[in-house]
Amino acid sequence: MVHLLNGLTYGALLMVLASGLAMMYGLRGVMNLAHGTLYMFGAYLGYTVAGATNFWVALVTVPLLLAIVGLVLERIALRRLAGREVLEVALITLGAALMLEYVALYIWGAVDLSLSPPELLSGSSRLLGTTYPTYRLFVLVAGFAIMAGLALWLQRSRIGLFIRAASLDRETASMLGVNIDRVSLVVVGLATGLAGAAGILAAPYVAINPGMWSEILIPSLVVVVVGGLGSVAGAAIAALGYGLVQTAGATLVPEFSLIAPFVALIAVLALRPTGLAGQRVH
Amino acid sequence: MRARSYLAAMVALSLILVGCGGNGGEADDTAAEPATTDPATTSGETGDDAAEPATEETPTADDASEGATDEEPAEASDEEPGGESDGEPIRVAIIPTLTGTFAAVGSEIVLAAELAVENANAAGGIDGREVELVQLESDGQPATTLSLVERALEDENAPFITGIISSAESLAIQDRVVEGDGIFLNTTSSADAILAACNERTFSTIPPNEQILNTIGELITESEAESFSIIVPDYATGREQAAGFAERAEAAGKTVNEPIFVPLGTTEYGPQIAQLQDQGADGLFSVLFGGDAIAFTQQAEQFGLLEQYTTLSGYNFVIELTFGAQGEAVEGYLGNFNYYAPVIDTPLNDEFVSTFEAANGAQPTFVAANVYNAFQSLFAGVEAAGSIEPEAVAEALRSTTFETILGPDQGFREGDQLFQRPEFGGQLVLADGGLAWEQLVTPTFEDTAPEMSCG
Numbered sequence: 001m002v003h004l005l006n007g008l009t010y011g012a013l014l015m016v017l018a019s020g021l022a023m024m025y026g027l028r029g030v031m032n033l034a035h036g037t038l039y040m041f042g043a044y045l046g047y048t049v050a051g052a053t054n055f056w057v058a059l060v061t062v063p064l065l066l067a068i069v070g071l072v073l074e075r076i077a078l079r080r081l082a083g084r085e086v087l088e089v090a091l092i093t094l095g096a097a098l099m100l101e102y103v104a105l106y107i108w109g110a111v112d113l114s115l116s117p118p119e120l121l122s123g124s125s126r127l128l129g130t131t132y133p134t135y136r137l138f139v140l141v142a143g144f145a146i147m148a149g150l151a152l153w154l155q156r157s158r159i160g161l162f163i164r165a166a167s168l169d170r171e172t173a174s175m176l177g178v179n180i181d182r183v184s185l186v187v188v189g190l191a192t193g194l195a196g197a198a199g200i201l202a203a204p205y206v207a208i209n210p211g212m213w214s215e216i217l218i219p220s221l222v223v224v225v226v227g228g229l230g231s232v233a234g235a236a237i238a239a240l241g242y243g244l245v246q247t248a249g250a251t252l253v254p255e256f257s258l259i260a261p262f263v264a265l266i267a268v269l270a271l272r273p274t275g276l277a278g279q280r281v282h
Numbered sequence: 283m284r285a286r287s288y289l290a291a292m293v294a295l296s297l298i299l300v301g302c303g304g305n306g307g308e309a310d311d312t313a314a315e316p317a318t319t320d321p322a323t324t325s326g327e328t329g330d331d332a333a334e335p336a337t338e339e340t341p342t343a344d345d346a347s348e349g350a351t352d353e354e355p356a357e358a359s360d361e362e363p364g365g366e367s368d369g370e371p372i373r374v375a376i377i378p379t380l381t382g383t384f385a386a387v388g389s390e391i392v393l394a395a396e397l398a399v400e401n402a403n404a405a406g407g408i409d410g411r412e413v414e415l416v417q418l419e420s421d422g423q424p425a426t427t428l429s430l431v432e433r434a435l436e437d438e439n440a441p442f443i444t445g446i447i448s449s450a451e452s453l454a455i456q457d458r459v460v461e462g463d464g465i466f467l468n469t470t471s472s473a474d475a476i477l478a479a480c481n482e483r484t485f486s487t488i489p490p491n492e493q494i495l496n497t498i499g500e501l502i503t504e505s506e507a508e509s510f511s512i513i514v515p516d517y518a519t520g521r522e523q524a525a526g527f528a529e530r531a532e533a534a535g536k537t538v539n540e541p542i543f544v545p546l547g548t549t550e551y552g553p554q555i556a557q558l559q560d561q562g563a564d565g566l567f568s569v570l571f572g573g574d575a576i577a578f579t580q581q582a583e584q585f586g587l588l589e590q591y592t593t594l595s596g597y598n599f600v601i602e603l604t605f606g607a608q609g610e611a612v613e614g615y616l617g618n619f620n621y622y623a624p625v626i627d628t629p630l631n632d633e634f635v636s637t638f639e640a641a642n643g644a645q646p647t648f649v650a651a652n653v654y655n656a657f658q659s660l661f662a663g664v665e666a667a668g669s670i671e672p673e674a675v676a677e678a679l680r681s682t683t684f685e686t687i688l689g690p691d692q693g694f695r696e697g698d699q700l701f702q703r704p705e706f707g708g709q710l711v712l713a714d715g716g717l718a719w720e721q722l723v724t725p726t727f728e729d730t731a732p733e734m735s736c737g
Contacts, residue, residue, distance in 0.1 A: 006552030110385035133584035207573035211382035250553035
């Protein structure tokens with residue numbers, strides 16, 4: 001039971017982070033390798049805001065701050081990168097990530113930081129006969145709640161319809177009157193906000209340091225690729241799968257845990273080259 | 283099919299990133315390295331204003347050698363700066379990593395090196411020479427560091443190399459420093475293999491693994507725990523440290539469980555924490571380092587794991603750089619420390635601590651102290667040799683004693699060039715709202731240092 005919860009908790013964290021990455025790729029065709037740095041800034045800003053106020057204020061304000069960053073990012077950078085070769089864009093965003101790491105170093109210094117969970121979420125709770133850290137249960141619930149909200153919004157709202165249409169076929173959606181730039185602004189703001197949410201959720205769970213983006217980037221990429229490039233639902237399922245595979249691997253065959261997700265990546269791509277979500281038109 | 287090409291590109295990128303992430307497959311105790319993606323190489327620059335070249339003309343390594351061939355190694359010189367020396371600057375290259383998990387260690391290296399150079403120049407230089415700092419930045423990969431060492435030796439005319447962090451890097455560059463007629467001052471890498479190489483141009487101011495483990499062994503003998511679990515990063519040095527601890531704990535009559543190995547840079551420690559709970563030991567020995575140690579501490583505390591242990595111990599699991607982040611959760615921790623400013627009572631250490639605090643607003647850590655100690659040793663070697671010719675300086679360093687922040691009559695053991703100093707053992711206590719070391723044991727160098735294997 002504990003192992004299952006561990007896998008789902010880590011998966012939930014990845015789900016929140018990778019869904020934004022998948023959305024951004026789906027709509028803009030931009031594989032943003034700087035997405036992990038937004039998660040890093042989410043953790044750092046969470047540390048700063050929680051220090052000045054409290055964790056709950058940070059949990060609300062940090063995603064909003066990162067969403068604003070996303071809006072600016074879309075207007076000044078991503079819009080201009082749309083349409084370029086995916087590898088070219090990936091390398092540009094990787095360069096941006098490396099530069100942003102230095103920005104974090106300059107602002108917060110090189111020494112690792114940590115953030116304690118709020119009093120309400122410290123300690124352990126009983127769940128199905130198991131004692132489990134309350135904060136982890138919160139991450140699990142928050143992750144699923146965010147994803148449920150996102151799914152509902154994409155399925156039920158008018159802009160959600162536009163996003164789905166544009167993600168499936170940008171050109172046709174555009175010809176049918178969908179303003180891709182406007183939709184994209186919303187998507188990028190949401191995606192960076194989700195990265196911020198993942199950062200503040202992870203802050204009481206990991207060490208906050210300028211290099212933390214690179215530790216989460218590879219799992220996020222694996223999740224997006226396995227899920228099917230651009231698919232939010234695929235990324236969500238792949239994230240949970242990643243969490244379960246890695247924690248199961250670490251428990252059952254520790255030597256295998258590091259490569260387990262990559263074996264899964266290869267297996268999925270071999271059997272289903274377009275990922276779990278299937279064929280996309282782009 | 284375009285979608286397939288995207289996928290192929292992403293897989294390739296993932297693999298590239300994975301490749302960038304390691305640390306040459308081998309990290310050291312002081313700076314166990316999780317996966318990071320750092321800039322391949324960025325070149326640094328000379329240090330601060332105080333370290334500006336004394337002359338506009340940059341001397342070559344050959345010039346320096348020729349100018350010093352007739353000079354004899356000597357006792358530490360009392361000669362006033364500007365006396366008989368040729369005035370050529372002492373150029374020292376530091377090659378730390380400033381991002382990723384190495385960032386905090388690298389930053390301390392830079393601060394200490396800058397301070398050592400500034401203090402030396404403010405005092406009129408060393409043997410009549412200005413000291414110049416050449417700062418290069420590595421990404422922690424041995425190949426990168428090796429190329430930067432070559433650059434320091436061949437292009438920067440900096441024969442004195444220091445501030446290299448991981449053991450993998452240090453092992454990779456040792457021979458090249460000899461070939462390039464330089465001196466390597468090892469301040470941060472503690473793999474036993476560095477000493478075992480018996481490299482005549484490598485001088486280590488950091489104690490090696492074996493000496494540190496011997497100190498930890500003394501602490502463990504007196505500890506309350508009867509059985510130990512071990513958690514270590516999964517790389518060669520980590521495995522050696524696990525085996526070394528197990529050997530000493532068993533010799534002290536403790537039961538030792540099967541070690542748990544964790545990949546570097548792990549984010550989720552839930553599975554390992556569950557395993558540790560299942561093992562049910564009353565003592566824990568951890569070799570996790572830096573960000574890994576902090577993440578593990580946070581998660582172990584949330585799981586209530588730490589309450590299980592009467593003895594929490596480790597090898598650099600808690601260091602001054604992580605006191606703030608690990609906090610009260612590790613109060614009572616038994617471990618080693620190379621240096622802790624409040625326990626070193628020497629005039630030069632007082633001066634070092636006060637100038638470091640004035641410059642940086644914080645107490646120097648063991649990283650800064652080892653670097654500063656290396657610079658003081660180098661300066662003493664230059665003064666004793668009356669030359670900056672590396673062979674003369676190396677000979678002087680092997681054969682003379684000098685005063686450093688650790689006290690008078692300090693020096694290197696001839697053969698493996700290990701600085702003859704103790705490793706401290708202590709317990710973390712809460713003081714003034716933060717953690718502080720309370721020294722418990724100070725084994726002598728003779729009692730704990732590895733036997734010299736060099737002929």
